[in-house]
Every structure is written in structure tokens, then in C-alpha cells.
Amino acid sequence: MGSIYYQIAKSNIRKNYRFFIPRILTEMGLLGCFFIMFTLTIDKELENTTGGAYLPTIMIMGTVVLFILSFILMVYSNSFLMKQRKPEFGLYHCLGMEKRHVGKVLFHESFMSSVISIVSGSVFGIIAYKISTLLVCKLIGTEPISGFYYIKPASVIPPILVFVVIDLLTFIFNRISIAMMKPVDLISSGRKGEREPKVKWPLLVLGVLCIGAGYYIALTVKNPVAALELFFLAVLLVIFGTYFLFVAGSIFVLKVLKKNEKFYYTAKHMPSVSGLLYRMKQNAVGLASIAILATCILVMISTTLSLYTGMYSTLDDAFQAHCKVKLACYDGDGKQIFLNYDDISDMAYKAADETGFKIKKMECQEFLEVTTIKDGDRFDFVQSDKDDLGISAASILTIVDVDTYNKLTGKDLKLNDNELVYCPITAVKEFPEKFVIQGEEYNKVSEVDTFPVTSSYVSICDVYGIVVTKDAMTKIYDQQKKVYGSYASDYERFAAITFSDRSKAIKDGFEFDEVLHREMNDYFEKNDIEAYYYSDSIWEANKELLGLFGTLLFLGLVLGIIFMFATALIIYYKQISEGYEDRERFVIMEKIGMSSSEVKRTIRTQILLVFFLPLIVAAIHTLFASPILLKLLRLLLMTNVSHYLICALVVFVVFAVIYALIYSGTSKTYYNIVK
Amino acid sequence: MAILKVMGIKKTYTTRFGNNQVHALKEVNFDVEQGEFVAIMGESGSGKTTLLNLLAAFDKPTSGTISIDGKELITLNDNALASYRRNNLGFVFQDFNLLDTLSIKDNILLPIVLGGKNVNDYKERLNTITKEIGIDTILRKYPYEISGGQKQRVAVARALITDPKLILADEPTGALDSQSSDDLLRVFEKINKNGQTILMVTHSVAAASHANRILFIKDGVVFHQIYRGDATDEELYKKISDTLTMLRKGGEN
Numbered sequence: 001m002g003s004i005y006y007q008i009a010k011s012n013i014r015k016n017y018r019f020f021i022p023r024i025l026t027e028m029g030l031l032g033c034f035f036i037m038f039t040l041t042i043d044k045e046l047e048n049t050t051g052g053a054y055l056p057t058i059m060i061m062g063t064v065v066l067f068i069l070s071f072i073l074m075v076y077s078n079s080f081l082m083k084q085r086k087p088e089f090g091l092y093h094c095l096g097m098e099k100r101h102v103g104k105v106l107f108h109e110s111f112m113s114s115v116i117s118i119v120s121g122s123v124f125g126i127i128a129y130k131i132s133t134l135l136v137c138k139l140i141g142t143e144p145i146s147g148f149y150y151i152k153p154a155s156v157i158p159p160i161l162v163f164v165v166i167d168l169l170t171f172i173f174n175r176i177s178i179a180m181m182k183p184v185d186l187i188s189s190g191r192k193g194e195r196e197p198k199v200k201w202p203l204l205v206l207g208v209l210c211i212g213a214g215y216y217i218a219l220t221v222k223n224p225v226a227a228l229e230l231f232f233l234a235v236l237l238v239i240f241g242t243y244f245l246f247v248a249g250s251i252f253v254l255k256v257l258k259k260n261e262k263f264y265y266t267a268k269h270m271p272s273v274s275g276l277l278y279r280m281k282q283n284a285v286g287l288a289s290i291a292i293l294a295t296c297i298l299v300m301i302s303t304t305l306s307l308y309t310g311m312y313s314t315l316d317d318a319f320q321a322h323c324k325v326k327l328a329c330y331d332g333d334g335k336q337i338f339l340n341y342d343d344i345s346d347m348a349y350k351a352a353d354e355t356g357f358k359i360k361k362m363e364c365q366e367f368l369e370v371t372t373i374k375d376g377d378r379f380d381f382v383q384s385d386k387d388d389l390g391i392s393a394a395s396i397l398t399i400v401d402v403d404t405y406n407k408l409t410g411k412d413l414k415l416n417d418n419e420l421v422y423c424p425i426t427a428v429k430e431f432p433e434k435f436v437i438q439g440e441e442y443n444k445v446s447e448v449d450t451f452p453v454t455s456s457y458v459s460i461c462d463v464y465g466i467v468v469t470k471d472a473m474t475k476i477y478d479q480q481k482k483v484y485g486s487y488a489s490d491y492e493r494f495a496a497i498t499f500s501d502r503s504k505a506i507k508d509g510f511e512f513d514e515v516l517h518r519e520m521n522d523y524f525e526k527n528d529i530e531a532y533y534y535s536d537s538i539w540e541a542n543k544e545l546l547g548l549f550g551t552l553l554f555l556g557l558v559l560g561i562i563f564m565f566a567t568a569l570i571i572y573y574k575q576i577s578e579g580y581e582d583r584e585r586f587v588i589m590e591k592i593g594m595s596s597s598e599v600k601r602t603i604r605t606q607i608l609l610v611f612f613l614p615l616i617v618a619a620i621h622t623l624f625a626s627p628i629l630l631k632l633l634r635l636l637l638m639t640n641v642s643h644y645l646i647c648a649l650v651v652f653v654v655f656a657v658i659y660a661l662i663y664s665g666t667s668k669t670y671y672n673i674v675k
Numbered sequence: 676m677a678i679l680k681v682m683g684i685k686k687t688y689t690t691r692f693g694n695n696q697v698h699a700l701k702e703v704n705f706d707v708e709q710g711e712f713v714a715i716m717g718e719s720g721s722g723k724t725t726l727l728n729l730l731a732a733f734d735k736p737t738s739g740t741i742s743i744d745g746k747e748l749i750t751l752n753d754n755a756l757a758s759y760r761r762n763n764l765g766f767v768f769q770d771f772n773l774l775d776t777l778s779i780k781d782n783i784l785l786p787i788v789l790g791g792k793n794v795n796d797y798k799e800r801l802n803t804i805t806k807e808i809g810i811d812t813i814l815r816k817y818p819y820e821i822s823g824g825q826k827q828r829v830a831v832a833r834a835l836i837t838d839p840k841l842i843l844a845d846e847p848t849g850a851l852d853s854q855s856s857d858d859l860l861r862v863f864e865k866i867n868k869n870g871q872t873i874l875m876v877t878h879s880v881a882a883a884s885h886a887n888r889i890l891f892i893k894d895g896v897v898f899h900q901i902y903r904g905d906a907t908d909e910e911l912y913k914k915i916s917d918t919l920t921m922l923r924k925g926g927e928n
Contacts, residue, residue, distance in 0.1 A: 265794040270781065271774075278776035588772045591733075592833070593761030594789050595754045 005101065009108030012088075018576060018669070019084055023077045024117045026569055030070045031121030031163050033562050036129050037063045039155040040136065051140035051547025062555045066562065071166060073566055078170040080573050082177070084580075089178065103175050110174070114167040118160055125159070132558070139308070139550030141543075197281055199255060200248045207244030214238035218628040223426075223461045227631035234628060238621060239292055246288035250280050250613075267598060271589065272606035275582065286574050287614050293567045294618035294659070295625075297560045298651055302622070303629055304556030306647035307638055308549045314638045315506075315545070319538040320454055321496035322505045325516070327364070328493040329531035336490050337531070343523065344495045351515040352499075355508065361498040363408055365453045368399045368473060370480045370489050374462075377432035381483040396457040397437070398425065401470040408452035415469050419443050423451040423465035426458055426634075435466065438479045442468065453494075459635050494536075502538070509539030545637070568662045574610075575666045579673030586674055603674065611663050615656060622648060678840055678872050679707040679730070684739035686725050686895075699725040701895035703739070707841070707874055712867040714886035715876045716915070721892045723876045727845050730874070731764065732756050744840050761790045765834025765842040769849040771826040773818040773833075780814040783832045790837070797836060804832050808862045824855030831862055835871070842866075844875040848882045860885040880919065884912040893922055 013020050041059040046052045092102050137143065214237035221227045254277040258264050264273060276283065307314075325348070327339040341364045352359050372379040374395035400408075402415045413421065420435060420442045435442045451465035468476070481488040499505045505512075513535060520533045586599050594602075626648070630641060638644070686700040700722045707713050717723045728734040729741060732748045741748045743763060751759055766772075773782050780801070781788075787797050805811040808828050813821055821829070827847060834842050844863070848856035856879075864885055867873055875886065883889050885908060891899040899918060903911055 261794065265784065265788050267789045267791055270777075270785070270788050274774070274776040274781065585774055585776065588774055589785070589789065590757075591768070591772060592766055592786055592789070593757055593764075595757030597754060598757070598789070 003104075005104040006108045008105050009112060012105065012109055013112060016081075016085065016088075019081045020113060022569055022572055023081060024113055024120070026073055026077055026565070027114075027117035027163060027167075028121040028124055029565050030066070030073065030562070031118060031159060032125035032128050033558055034063070034066050034070060034162065035122070035125030035156070035159045036132050036558065037066055038159050039129055040133075042155060046133070046136070049137075049140075049142040050543055051142050051550060054548045054551045055136070055140075058551045058555055062559060065559060067162065069562065069566065070162070073569065074166050074170060077569065077573070078174065080577070082174055084577070089181075099179055102178055106174055106178065107171065110167060110171040114164070117167075118163055121163070122156065122160060126156075132554070136550070136554050139546075139554055141546045141550065197251050197277070199252045203244050204248035204252055207241050207246075207248055210237045210241030211245060212241075214241060215624045218624050218626075221628050221631055224631045224635045225460055227628050228635065231628060231632060234625075238295075238625075242292055242617065242621070243285065243288045246284040246291070247281075250284050250287070251277065254280065267594070268602065268605055271585065271602050272609065275585065275606060276609070279578070279581065283574070283610075286570055287610065290567055290570055291614035291617040291621070293563045293570075294614055294655070295621040297563045297567075298618055298622040298648070298655060299625055299629065300556040300563075301560045301655075302644070302648035302651040303633060304549070304553040305651060306640075306644040307633065307636060308553040309647065310638055310640050310643040311542070311545055311549055313640050313643060314636075315538055315542060316502070317639055318454070318458075318637050319541065321361075321363075321365075321498045322502065322539075323497045323499075323509065323513070323535055323537040324365070324454075324494040325497070325520075326493070326534040326536075327495055328491060329529070329534075337529065338493055339529075339531070341493075341495060344520070347519040347523065348495065348497055348516060351512055351519060354515050355511045357504070357508075357512050358500040359497055360500040361496075363496050364404075365408065365494045365496050366400070366404050366491060367453045368477055368489060368491050369455060369457065370397050370399070370476065371395075371484075372397055372437070377434055378436045379438070379464075381438055381480045383483050383485075394461055396455060396461060396463045397476075398451070398453065398455045398457075398463055398465045399473055399476060400451075400453055400465070400467050401473045402467055403470060405452060405467045413467065415445065415467065417469050417472050419445045419468075420472075421446050421448055421467040423448045423467075425451055425455060425463040425465045426461075435464075437476060438483075440472075440475070440479075442466075442472070458639075459637050505537075506539050506542045509537055513537060513539070548636070564658065564662075567659070568666070571662060572666045572669070575670040576673065579670040582670075583674045603671070607663075607667055607670070611660075615659060619652060622652070677706040678709045678711075678744055679874065680740075680742045681705050681730075682740050682742075684726070684729060684741065685737045686722075686729060686734075687737045698895055700729075700736070703892075703895070703897055705890060705897055705900075707872060710867070710870050710872055712863065712873045712885070712887045713875070714883040714889045715874070715892060716878060716880075716883050716889055716919070717892035718878065722895045723878075723892055724845070726892065727843060727876045731766065731843055732760060758790065761786055762837060763840045765837065765839035767827065767830050767834050767842065767844040767847045769846040771818075771823070771830050771850070773826055773829060775818045777817075778814070779810065779816050779818070779821070779829050782818065782829060783814075783836055786833060786837050800836060800838075801832075804835050807865065808832060822855070823851050824858055827851060827855070827859050828862060831859070831866070835866065840872065842871060842873045844873060844877075846877055846879075847875065848877065848879055853881075856882065880912060880915050883915055884908050889915060889918075891918060891922060898922065 037059050040046065041056050041063055043055070047056055089102055092105070093099075097105075214234045217230050217234040217237070221230055254273055257269070257273050258277065263269055325344060327341060327344060329337055329339060345362055348362060349359060351357075370381070371394050373382045379395065379397060402413055405411070405421075406413055415421070418441060422431070422435070422444050424431070424447075431447065433444055435444065448467075453465075455463045455465070457463050477489075477491070516535070517533050523529075524531050524533075582603075586594075586603070589602075590596065590599060626645070630644060633639075633644065682704055684700055684703040685698070688697045688699055689695070690697070703722075703726065715723055715726065725734070729736050732741075732751070735749065746759075748756070748759070774785070777785065783801060783805070784794055784797065787794055802811065805814060808831060810825060810828050810832060813825060813829075818826060818829075827850075830847075831842075847863075848859060851859060860882060863873055863875070867887075873886075875882065877883055887903045889901045889911075890897050891901075899922070901911070901914055901918060906914065
């Protein structure tokens with residue numbers, strides 16, 4: 001290996017450390033994170049723990065995102081490296097090296113950088129994997145199993161292979177591009193004069209339209225299911241809009257600034273405005289990428305963090321009663337039968353005594369939930385041709401009869417057959433004066449803020465709670481039965497149990513569940529009922545949500561870190577390439593009478609402008625995304641708006657600080673080059 | 676009245692390890708009068724560039740004083756030097772040193788802008804100067820769109836815009852072909868006739884033959900000087916060539 005090419009390659013890497021070190025670090029970090037994600041995807045032991053069930057499905061998404069990002073970033077850093085080093089290859093050529101010799105040097109360089117990156121990346125990945133399994137286990141609330149720690153070939157080899165292939169492809173690409181280059185291209189430094197860019201009006205208009213459309217979707221989306229359908233479209237629109245706007249809009253703004261002579265012809269502004277304008281073509285794409293990456297980081301981490309930290313408040317909202325036991329069952333013929341509430345109540349108290357629980361409240365909730373298509377104040381039962389009822393367009397009526405309502409709330413409400421009391425369960429900002437349900441008119445007599453039963457549809461679509469007379473409820477039941485047939489809803493009846501201690505319920509509820517389950521099975525047998533025990537409880541939900549939200553938060557954090565890394569890389573390369581370009585300009589300005597402190601001030605103005613722009617854009621994007629994100633969070637039961645906003649704000653502040661650190665760190669490189 | 680007074684200038688460079696001293700300038704004395712066009716000639720390594728750097732205050736002499744219009748440069752700090760350079764000196768460099776991010780007009784106005792002065796007060800001056808040196812039709816263009824000769828004339832316009840007391844030109848024809856060189860030197864003659872003082876460093880005999888007075892530097896001292904007197908450019912050219920030959924011969928002894 002002691003060949004001359006190897007020696008040259010070795011000294012090249014050392015001399016070009018400013019380009020090679022970031023490339024090696026990028027590959028190392030990406031490989032490490034790829035390794036973590038991939039192993040979590042295929043780890044069977046972790047999957048089988050409580051709460052670990054979501055890991056594979058969610059981590060595979062992370063792995064795919066990471067794969068795409070790795071590819072893009074490696075190609076980006078490679079093309080940057082090659083562009084900066086073109087004159088160097090040209091020099092070899094002049095000194096008498098043939099292209100194949102340059103190719104050999106290139107091979108040794110790529111080989112060395114690849115080996116260093118992959119070895120260090122693997123080591124980093126294995127160490128970071130240990131830490132991250134501990135973190136995952138903590139987040140999803142499960143005990144770490146020693147088995148995760150051992151590295152299996154099945155989880156090490158594919159990530160390494162991915163990066164070997166990426167490195168090989170970039171080498172082949174570089175080799176071909178050197179072979180295709182004419183010697184004169186290699187020698188000439190490639191600095192051709194460029195005409196001052198013109199404002200591209202169509203692109204500017206398109207950018208404004210794209211972003212406007214994306215924002216419009218985000219602001220006006222009606223319900224969570226629609227949000228899920230439109231979210232991707234809105235994201236794409238905003239991404240394209242951001243690119244268009246940065247490319248065309250930045251030039252437009254700079255031209256306007258330049259037209260304003262009072263502003264432009266000052267020592268502070270002329271060098272930076274003209275400099276920015278001159279290279280905005282390359283710059284805009286980099287800035288837009290930074291803005292988009294920053295938006296991704298903000299959105300990912302603030303949503304997952306608000307889900308995770310807001311879980312107890314989510315559980316409290318969703319579970320006014322800690323455990324609901326279903327009393328409406330079906331017998332062998334599919335006929336609905338109702339269990340005796342008093343019997344169940346006795347069993348529940350017995351189970352609570354046995355497991356050391358204290359029941360604060362227990363009540364029988366009886367209600368009917370029907371799917372309707374809403375048009376103004378009309379609610380109609382419509383049999384759809386399609387299999388599903390088009391849930392995104394549906395509105396749910398949750399109906400309680402007035403006797404049950406009085407019993408559950410302790411009020412003394414009286415209604416006539418064509419009257420109702422209305423409660424807007426999901427935050428729908430409309431208050432119709434009357435409801436026309438399948439042609440039958442009901443007048444609203446009053447509105448209430450709270451509803452005594454909890455609907456299972458709140459996270460999906462709009463839910464309207466109404467209280468009517470028993471007769472009216474029967475009538476609605478019959479009407480929908482006629483339209484929907486076998487898809488029709490049935491009366492729901494639950495025994496809703498609330499314990500005095502919520503945290504104990506979350507921790508030890510399983511024991512209560514087990515005892516009650518046993519009792520009820522005995523009861524079914526004794527009374528010769530063919531039925532299944534079904535309960536919906538806060539502890540089950542807690543386990544599920546902890547697993548799901550913990551996994552999501554972990555994904556958010558890992559991807560957030562990687563996106564941050566990508567941001568740092570782009571900023572770093574930008575600073576370097578601009579440093580070399582600006583160096584000449586500042587030397588000239590110093591020669592014709594600019595003091596070094598004035599030069600520093602000009603540089604600072606320019607850097608700050610470029611620094612704040614993507615950050616501000618990311619903040620605005622995140623703000624406009626909030627409505628649609630909140631709708632999506634509702635799908636995951638999270639409805640606490642202020643909690644989300646606080647999380648988003650905290651994440652933004654932390655992000656801005658880290659971003660500033662990255663920027664000031666890379667600025668030093670810039671100053672060093674310019675000085 | 677002498678606009679530039681150079682008295683007893685010494686410049687000594689010490690090598691990195693401090694055991695070797697190089698005397699770039701040993702003892703330089705000369706004056707430049709208001710309205711003169713002076714050329715400084717010398718071979719590579721004679722100390723021309725060192726001298727120019729000292730005159731431009733890019734560097735400080737080891738000993739001796741330089742005063743421009745009665746003001747001693749050594750007493751000024753960095754910031755004051757920058758503004759002094761901006762207001763009193765005009766520079767023309769070999770490689771033009773135009774900013775390719777600025778239009779020709781903005782390049783010429785750059786010293787005004789850097790000096791924090793109002794650009795509008797200089798619009799008229801800009802028109803007069805650019806018309807006089809024949810670049811008034813390319814003001815909206817960018818440096819990469821014009822020829823080398825034009826670039827150098829833009830640099831002259833940039834040097835003139837502040838109405839400097841002295842123009843320092845460092846090998847201004849070094850990167851130009853002979854036709855463009857000739858055009859540029861005519862521009863220099865023209866602005867000199869209008870009263871502009873010019874100090875030009877060059878090793879080109881053709882360039883020096885346009886000056887009123889030629890100083891020859893050799894081994895860090897002013898060795899000889901020639902006044903034009905009534906001589907034409909051609910006669911002066913001959914005189915300079917002869918002097919250079921003599922100098923070279925002297926060096927062999």
C-alpha cells in the first residue's frame with residue numbers, strides 16, 4: 001500500500017481536512033443513527049415487551065427517511081468536495097498525471113475516507129445503540145432486557161452495506177466526471193462571471209401560491225380525518241413554495257433594497273446586499289433547505305414532545321371514568337342483550353375490595369351513537385354505496401335520553417318529544433337553533449358545556465351531544481336501523497367506574513381488571529349467557545399510549561438530531577465556500593480604504609441576515625402548521641391546545657439556541673478563511 | 676509645495692527565526708511636488724513594492740518619516756489610516772481589484788460609500804470623470820463584461836472620485852496589452868494635465884516614458900533620477916533605456 005498514489009491521497013486528506021472531516025463525521029453520524037433505527041426495527045425481544053409493539057412499524061418509517069436523507073446528504077457533501085477540489089485535480093494534470101492516475105489517487109482517498117467513516121460509524125452506532133435502548137425503554141415504560149445489548153450480525157451488516165454502496169456509487173460518479181472533464185476545465189478555476197440574476201416572476205407567483213395553498217389547507221381543514229388526508233399535500237406545497245420563494249423572492253427583496261438608494265449606498269449595506277444578490281442563485285437553495293429542515297425539526301419534536309408530556313392530561317380528558325365495562329352484549333344468535341347493572345356493580349365493588357381500590361363513583365351510562373351526514377342544521381342518515389361511510393364527511397350524534405341524563409348529572413331536566421338539549425362535544429363553533437334529524441324537527445331549548453357520557457368518536461370527527469326524550473331516542477334508533485340495516489348502531493350501555501386515586505388506577509388497575517374479569521366469567525356461566533368480557537380502561541390506554549408516544553418521541557428526537565446535523569453540515573459548507581469567495585472582496589475593500597473593524601461589521605451584518613432568515617421562516621411555517629397539527633394530535637386523543645403551544649415554544653427556543661451555537665461555531669471557520 | 680515628503684525611510688525584514696535581516700529599503704529620500712507625474716523604476720527585488728506599500732500605509736517603515744500634505748502617516752492608528760487612505764489617496768493596481776459583485780458605476784462610487792458620504796453629491800463628478808476617460812457608456816455593466824483596458828480605466832475613475840491629493844499606481848499596465856497600456860497612459864497624462872499628482876511604480880520603460888520625472892531604485896536606495904525637461908516621449912524612452920543599461924552594468928561591478 002506504499003504506492004505514490006496512496007501517499008498523495010493520504011496527504012490530500014490531511015491538507016483538505018476542512019472538507020474531509022465534515023464528510024467523515026456526516027457519514028459516521030448517519031451510519032450510527034441508521035444502525036440504531038434498523039436494529040430497533042428488527043429487534044424481536046424489544047417488540048415483545050409491554051409498549052414495544054409500536055417500535056418496528058414506527059422505526060421502519062424512520063429507517064426509510066434516514067435512508068433517503070443519507071443518500072441526499074452524501075451526494076451533497078461529495079459534490080461540494082469535488083467542486084472545491086477541481087483546481088487541485090487540474091494541477092495534477094498539468095504536472096503530468098494522466099486521468100487514470102488522478103483516478104487512482106481518488107480511489108485511495110475515497111477508500112480511506114470510507115473505511116474511517118464506516119469503522120468509526122459502526123463503533124459510534126454500537127455505543128449509541130446501548131444508550132438509546134436505555135432511553136427507549138425509559139420512554140415506553142418497560143424494563144431494559146439485557147438481550148438488546150448484544151449486537152447481532154443481522155443488524156450490523158445491512159447498515160454497513162448501505163453505506164459501502166453509497167460510497168462506491170459516489171466514487172464511480174466522481175471517477176466518471178473526471179474522465180469526462182476536459183483538461184482546460186480542470187485547470188481553469190471555474191470562476192466565470194455571472195450576470196446579475198433577474199427576478200423570476202412566474203416562480204415568485206408560484207411560490208406565493210404554493211405557500212398560500214399550503215397555509216390555507218392547514219388553517220381551514222375541518223376535522224382530524226381530513227387533516228390526515230391533506231397533511232402530506234400541505235407539506236409538499238409548503239416545501240415547494242419555500243424553495244420557489246427563496247429562489248425568486250430573495251432576489252426580488254434584494255432588488256428592492258438595491259433600488260432604494262438611501263439604503264443601498266451605505267458602507268454597511270452595499271457590500272452585503274450586492275454580495276448576497278450576486279450569489280443568491282446558489283444560496284437560495286441552501287437557505288431554503290435549512291428553513292425546511294428547521295421546520296421539520298420543530299414540527300417533529302414539538303408534536304411528539306407534547307404528546308408524551310401531555311399524556312396524563314390526555315388520559316384525564318379521555319377517561320372521565322377510569323374504567324368502562326360493557327354491559328350490552330350479544331348472545332349466540334347475534335341478538336343484543338343487556339346485563340343487569342346491579343349485579344355488575346356488586347362484582348365491581350367486590351373486586352375493588354379484594355385489590356385494595358376505593359371506588360369513588362360508579363354509574364350506568366346508556367346512550368346511542370349514530371352516524372349522520374350533516375348539512376346546515378339537517379342531520380340525515382345516508383346509506384353510502386361504498387363500503388365505508390366516508391368517515392371524514394360524517395358527523396356523529398351522541399344521544400342520551402333525558403331520564404338517564406338526569407340520573408347521571410343529578411339535574412332535573414324536562415323535555416317534550418320535539419325538544420333537545422345540545423352540547424358541542426368537539427370544539428365545533430356552530431350553534432344551530434334547531435336540529436332536523438331525518439326530517440324530524442327538534443327545537444333546542446338550552447346548551448350545556450359538559451356531557452355525561454364519553455363518545456368513542458371524538459378523535460376522528462365532529463361529535464354533537466344531544467339529550468332527547470326516551471320516545472324520541474327510540475324513534476331515531478328505528479330510523480337509522482331502517483336506513484343502515486346491518487351497519488346500524490345499537491344502544492351502548494356501560495358501567496363507568498371512577499376510582500379515588502388515578503395514579504394507583506394507572507399502576508395497579510390490571511389487578512382489578514383481572515379479578516373483575518374472573519368474576520364476570522363466572523357470572524356468565526352461572527346465568528347461561530354467551531358473552532365476552534369487555535372493558536375500556538385508563539391503565540390499558542396508558543400502556544398503549546406510553547408505548548406509542550414513547551416510540552414517537554424517540555423517533556422525533558433521533559430524526560431531529562439527524563436533521564440538526566444535516567442543517568449544521570449545510571451551514572458549514574455554505575460558510576466555507578462563501579468564505580473563499582468573500583475573501584477576495586474584503587481584501588479589495590481593505591485596500592481602497594475600509595478599516596478591519598469596518599470589514600468585521602460588514603461581515604457580521606451579512607452573516608446575521610443569512611442566519612435569521614431560515615429561522616424566521618421555520619417559525620412562521622410551524623405557526624401556520626399548528627391548526628392542522630392539532631387536528632392530527634386529536635387522532636391520538638390529545639386535545640390540549642395550550643400544552644402543545646407551550647411545547648412548541650420551548651422546542652423553538654432550544655432549537656434557536658442550538659442553531660445559534662452551530663452558526664457561531666461555523667462562522668469562526670468563515671472568519672479564519674476571510675482573515 | 677511638496678505634496679509627498681519621504682525622509683530617511685528604512686525597512687528591514689527579519690526572517691522567521693530572527694537570525695537573518697533583509698534590508699529592503701536602506702535610505703530613501705525624495706519629494707513629490709503638487710501636480711507632478713513621477714515614475715519609480717527598478718528591477719524585481721529592488722524595493723519598489725515595499726516602497727509603495729509604505730506610501731500607501733499598508734505597512735510601517737522601520738525608521739524614517741513619510742508625510743503627505745504635511746501629515747505624518749506614522750502617527751495615525753488603523754481606523755484613522757483607513758479613512759485617511761480613503762480621503763487622500765487613490766489607488767490603481769496591476770490586477771484592477773474591481774468587485775465583480777458591483778456594477779461599474781457602483782465600483783467607482785465604492786470609496787464614497789465606504790467613506791459614509793452622500794452619493795448624490797458625487798453624481799456630477801462621476802459623470803465628468805467617466806466622460807473624460809471614456810467609460811461613460813459602460814456604467815451599467817459588470818466587470819466581467821468589459822475588457823482589461825476598460826477595467827483599468829474604471830479603476831482610475833474609482834481612484835479619482837474622491838479628488839485625492841495623490842494617486843498611487845502599482846504597475847498599472849502590467850496586465851494590459853500594448854494598445855490598452857498606451858490608452859491608459861494617455862489617460863494618466865490627461866488627468867495629470869488637469870493638476871492631478873501621480874506616483875507610479877513600474878518596470879516598463881514605455882510606461883515610465885510618459886512621466887515628468889523618473890526615480891530609479893536599486894538595492895534599497897534611490898540611485899538616480901531623470902527629469903523630462905523638454906524631451907518628447909521617444910527621447911525620454913531612450914534616456915531611460917540608457918540609464919537602465921548603465922544601472923545594470925553598475926550592478927555587475
